[in-house]
Amino acid sequence: MEGVAVHPKAGAHETHPELSFVRKYIFSTDHKVIGIQYMITSLLFLLSGFTMMLLMRWQLAYPGHVLPIIGRFLPDTMAPGGVMLPEFYNQLGAMHGTIMVFLGVVPLGVSAFGNFVLPLQIGAKDMAFPFLNMLSYWIFLVGGILMLSSFAMPGGAAQSGWTSYSPLADLAPPGQTMWLIAMTFIITSSLFGAINFITTTMNMRAKGMTWMRLPFFVWCQFVTAILLVLAFPVLQGGAILQLMDRVAKANFFIPANLIFGGVPVEQPGGGNPLLWQHLFWFLAHPEVYVLLLPEFGIVAEVLANGTRKPLFGFKELVISLCSIGVLSFIVWAHHMFLSGMRTDVTKFFTVTTMLISIPSVMVLTCFLLSLRGGSIHFTTPMLFAIAFLPLFGIGGLTGLPLGFTPTDIYLHDTLYVIGHFHYVVVTGSLIALFAGIYYWFPKMFGRRMNVFWGKVHFWVSVIAMNGIFFPMLIQGMAGVLRRQYDPTAQVHNLPSLGLNKVMTWSAILLAVAQIPFILNFFISLFKGEKSTDNPWNATTLDMAACPSPPPHGNFAGDLTVHRGPYEYSVPGHKTDWSPQHVPEDQLTGRMQQQPAQQE
Amino acid sequence: MSSYSTPWILESSDEPTSTGVPHGKLGMWVFLASEVMLFGSLISSYIVLRLGSPLFIVPSHEMLSVPVAFVNTLVLIVSSVTMVLALASIQQDNPKGMIWYLAATIACGLIFLTVKCWEYPHKWHEGITISSGLYGSFYFTMTGLHGIHVLGGVLFNLYILVRGLKGHWSPRRCERVEYAGIYWHFVDLVWVVLFPLLYLL
Numbered sequence: 011m012e013g014v015a016v017h018p019k020a021g022a023h024e025t026h027p028e029l030s031f032v033r034k035y036i037f038s039t040d041h042k043v044i045g046i047q048y049m050i051t052s053l054l055f056l057l058s059g060f061t062m063m064l065l066m067r068w069q070l071a072y073p074g075h076v077l078p079i080i081g082r083f084l085p086d087t088m089a090p091g092g093v094m095l096p097e098f099y100n101q102l103g104a105m106h107g108t109i110m111v112f113l114g115v116v117p118l119g120v121s122a123f124g125n126f127v128l129p130l131q132i133g134a135k136d137m138a139f140p141f142l143n144m145l146s147y148w149i150f151l152v153g154g155i156l157m158l159s160s161f162a163m164p165g166g167a168a169q170s171g172w173t174s175y176s177p178l179a180d181l182a183p184p185g186q187t188m189w190l191i192a193m194t195f196i197i198t199s200s201l202f203g204a205i206n207f208i209t210t211t212m213n214m215r216a217k218g219m220t221w222m223r224l225p226f227f228v229w230c231q232f233v234t235a236i237l238l239v240l241a242f243p244v245l246q247g248g249a250i251l252q253l254m255d256r257v258a259k260a261n262f263f264i265p266a267n268l269i270f271g272g273v274p275v276e277q278p279g280g281g282n283p284l285l286w287q288h289l290f291w292f293l294a295h296p297e298v299y300v301l302l303l304p305e306f307g308i309v310a311e312v313l314a315n316g317t318r319k320p321l322f323g324f325k326e327l328v329i330s331l332c333s334i335g336v337l338s339f340i341v342w343a344h345h346m347f348l349s350g351m352r353t354d355v356t357k358f359f360t361v362t363t364m365l366i367s368i369p370s371v372m373v374l375t376c377f378l379l380s381l382r383g384g385s386i387h388f389t390t391p392m393l394f395a396i397a398f399l400p401l402f403g404i405g406g407l408t409g410l411p412l413g414f415t416p417t418d419i420y421l422h423d424t425l426y427v428i429g430h431f432h433y434v435v436v437t438g439s440l441i442a443l444f445a446g447i448y449y450w451f452p453k454m455f456g457r458r459m460n461v462f463w464g465k466v467h468f469w470v471s472v473i474a475m476n477g478i479f480f481p482m483l484i485q486g487m488a489g490v491l492r493r494q495y496d497p498t499a500q501v502h503n504l505p506s507l508g509l510n511k512v513m514t515w516s517a518i519l520l521a522v523a524q525i526p527f528i529l530n531f532f533i534s535l536f537k538g539e540k541s542t543d544n545p546w547n548a549t550t551l552d553m554a555a556c557p558s559p560p561p562h563g564n565f566a567g568d569l570t571v572h573r574g575p576y577e578y579s580v581p582g583h584k585t586d587w588s589p590q591h592v593p594e595d596q597l598t599g600r601m602q603q604q605p606a607q608q609e
Numbered sequence: 610m611s612s613y614s615t616p617w618i619l620e621s622s623d624e625p626t627s628t629g630v631p632h633g634k635l636g637m638w639v640f641l642a643s644e645v646m647l648f649g650s651l652i653s654s655y656i657v658l659r660l661g662s663p664l665f666i667v668p669s670h671e672m673l674s675v676p677v678a679f680v681n682t683l684v685l686i687v688s689s690v691t692m693v694l695a696l697a698s699i700q701q702d703n704p705k706g707m708i709w710y711l712a713a714t715i716a717c718g719l720i721f722l723t724v725k726c727w728e729y730p731h732k733w734h735e736g737i738t739i740s741s742g743l744y745g746s747f748y749f750t751m752t753g754l755h756g757i758h759v760l761g762g763v764l765f766n767l768y769i770l771v772r773g774l775k776g777h778w779s780p781r782r783c784e785r786v787e788y789a790g791i792y793w794h795f796v797d798l799v800w801v802v803l804f805p806l807l808y809l810l
Binding site: 204205206212213215219239240244254258262276277278280285 | 628650658739743750754
């Protein structure tokens, strides 16, 4: 591709002394290495959270049966004789939620892809604060290990749900203290990351990279970072208060005259348990968008690339994104309609919840219209990105009844809620993250993943995911409550009990479907087909302006950006992609057509 | 030349930035935005429970030793002034003046912390502990968290002072003096909000 991008394979910083292995790959300050570290770590955490869910699902499908394979190895405090104890079920539930949200999906979407892709896409040599970036990863790792090791605490891990509602969490066994300490590490790590992302995006754009020329992915990461900076400290504040309640016997969330386990609590109390819920959800609602916005960005990149045409309504997408960011701070109490709230307050939060659905639908509509008239290349990332649209749509639309108080009061605390947010986070976010992995894998490692096994992974995963989550919506409408250890305990559960077996076997199928992915990932790492520098013939700087994998320092020289991010199929240009950094005369003039590399 | 050659938490490179604001300054302001939310969450929790809980009993002014806290507030405000003067000195190429003003700022911070160390046992003596009631819970949590921030500020200023003694700062190279100042003013500002909330109202 002579003429399009001149980037010698040699790194831009040949004068640098060669770094030792430890400084280069372990305690590295290079944003690309940190991104890959984050990716592998968070994929491992996703796997561990998924395993916990498999154990819970077995208990739900076959209550009181011996857990297969793993059951024999569990200690008597968790599963005597291989049969799960209720306390252990609660621990698994709390840890599944915590790990998936804070250690799995968010680090993968924000920290892994953000770190690797964002500086490349804006034409920066690295993050603004590389050392802080490295610190962020290691603090995250310590937090994650603390979180997992809390299973070894006396009384087991945290078991008050990932929401850790007080006063239950105030009086729970010591695992909860470990949860709070681990959360402090995770919050600190994400704060460092977010400071880096905001500063880098604002300050380190290449020449000519104006705000409206930033790829949508960068916009998404930028808004996400703002949400993290403003929302996470509030949970930190709440966590400090709960820690003080637990460790120093403070009274923040302990109501007066509280009796726990038949024994009056020694503190005088006077605090308000609802306060914890407000502090928690003030974080956790923006957190929902932190789970989602980076994935919007990934889908946008893949869609524009796979349809070979500009995104529909780029400006509208950016406006919607910013509206979502602002509105996400004033909807938090729709998680608390059941907690007791004045009707005028619930009205406010119902209205804001309906308002925030408008920009969300706008984003989805723009994505859908982007498909129209495109010449769609059904590559592996594109399959995932297209599947994102209807499946995330189900997740979003099933959320509307939960935003209205009358319907929410019936549906809240049923499996309907679980079905709803898993459609958002799994068939939405996680599918988009898979698209991202397949899309950026050649850029990260210089080799392509196998196409056939990628498609097997896609089809089996999508079918299995629907097999898990759609029955939840049905069970929820039938009134089956969430967080139940024994589903046979209530008579009204019995008619829909058979669906539990469908869900459990679908979950096992989903586990099996990840085997080709894992093997494909590691085998392609060493044996995959060598990738070209621009593996998807994309226009953004991450793909077009640097080799695969990019060297230390990323770009050979200073870049100048000449056009918007998604200039595909421009009339008069020799190729159907017009990279952001290539001057106009080079695109219209002498340029050789490179054979398309789409699969 | 490149920003990753010397690892430092708030690395500032000489390369021009897109906004014209140095990285470190922007990063510091973003960090302070998160700090505002952290203290904001505690302060709003305080207001909610103070106005909403019948068991929120505010101790009398005598028990709270208001005059001591008032002096402490003045000490912090003075330290903010000396911090401004320290930055102004180095910007006018007067490193000696900067060192003296910085030393005064650090001294004020240490005085503040010492008085706090006297105040805590005094409160315990009066029967106000973290578990005695909601006021005590808030008092010790909020002033404790603020105290940790003051300690952080003192250490930050100490780092600037030590580098200053080695002649590290000059009018063209004093961004970190400014960052330390921004942080120190924020810590003072938090106390200016906490003092009336916890002692006067």
